[in-house]
Amino acid sequence: xxxxxxxxxxxxxxxxxxxxxxxxxxxxxxxxxxxxxxxxxxxxxxxxxxxxxxxxxxxxxxxxxxxxxxxxxxxxxxxxxxxxxxxxxxxxxxxxxxxxxxxxxxxxxxxxxxxxxxxxxxxxxxxxxxxxxxxxxxxxxxxxxxxxxxxxxxxxxxxxxxxxxxxxxxxxxxxxxxxxxxxxxxxxxxxxxxxxxxxxxxxxxxxxxxxxxxxxxxxxxxxxxxxxxxxxxxxx
Numbered sequence: 001x002x003x004x005x006x007x008x009x010x011x012x013x014x015x016x017x018x019x020x021x022x023x024x025x026x027x028x029x030x031x032x033x034x035x036x037x038x039x040x041x042x043x044x045x046x047x048x049x050x051x052x053x054x055x056x057x058x059x060x061x062x063x064x065x066x067x068x069x070x071x072x073x074x075x076x077x078x079x080x081x082x083x084x085x086x087x088x089x090x091x092x093x094x095x096x097x098x099x100x101x102x103x104x105x106x107x108x109x110x111x112x113x114x115x116x117x118x119x120x121x122x123x124x125x126x127x128x129x130x131x132x133x134x135x136x137x138x139x140x141x142x143x144x145x146x147x148x149x150x151x152x153x154x155x156x157x158x159x160x161x162x163x164x165x166x167x168x169x170x171x172x173x174x175x176x177x178x179x180x181x182x183x184x185x186x187x188x189x190x191x192x193x194x195x196x197x198x199x200x201x202x203x204x205x206x207x208x209x210x211x212x213x214x215x216x217x218x219x220x221x222x223x224x225x226x227x228x229x230x231x232x233x234x235x236x
Contacts, residue, residue, distance in 0.1 A: 008114020
C-alpha cells in the first residue's frame with residue numbers, strides 16, 4: 001500500500017496532506033525517514049509520524065458548524081483557535097475536509113477517512129457546496145448570469161454554478177450560490193471580480209449535509225444515512 005494512502009487511512013491527514021507530511025521528513029518507516037513513492041505492509045512495517053506510532057482507526061465522520069475567527073487546520077503555529085479545538089471529545093483523531101477561511105462560518109466536515117476526504121475535495125467528483133454570501137452593492141441579473149456561465153479569474157474561468165438573489169437591503173445583496181468546484185477562496189474571488197466584494201460568507205451545506213441545529217462551534221456525528229450519501233457522492 002502506498003505510504004500516503006496508509007497515513008490517510010490511519011486518520012493522520014487527507015491523502016494530499018499526507019504527501020506533505022512525508023515530504024517534510026517527519027514520517028519514518030521502520031526507523032528510516034520515508035519519501036514519496038514508498039510503500040508499506042501494514043502487517044509488518046512500523047510507521048511513525050513525529051516519533052509516534054501510526055495505526056489504523058475506525059472511521060469517524062463529524063459535521064461542525066465552524067465559527068468565525070477559527071482556522072481550518074489541525075495545527076496553527078501562531079496559536080490561533082483551530083477547528084480541531086472545536087471538536088474536543090470526538091472519539092478519534094480527525095482532520096478537516098477542505099478549508100474555510102478564518103472569517104467564514106458554516107458546515108465543515110471532519111473525518112479520519114482519508115480516501116473519502118480525498119474524493120470529496122477532488123474536482124472530478126463535483127461535490128455540491130452551497131453558500132450564503134452577503135456582498136457589497138446591488139447584484140444584477142446580468143451578474144447572476146456571469147456566475148452561471150463562469151467568471152474569468154487569474155487561474156482560469158470558474159466552472160458553471162447556480163446563483164440566486166435572496167434579498168437586497170441597505171446597499172448589500174444576499175446571494176445563495178451552489179458550486180461544484182471547490183477552488184481556493186472561489187466565492188470571494190468570483191464576487192470581487194464582478195465588483196461585489198463579499199462582506200460575510202457562510203457555507204450552508206456540503207453534499208447536502210448541513211449543520212442545521214448546531215450553534216457556531218458545535219458539532220455532531222454524521223448519521224449512517226449521511227455517511228452512505230457521502231460515499232455514494234464520492235463513488236465509493
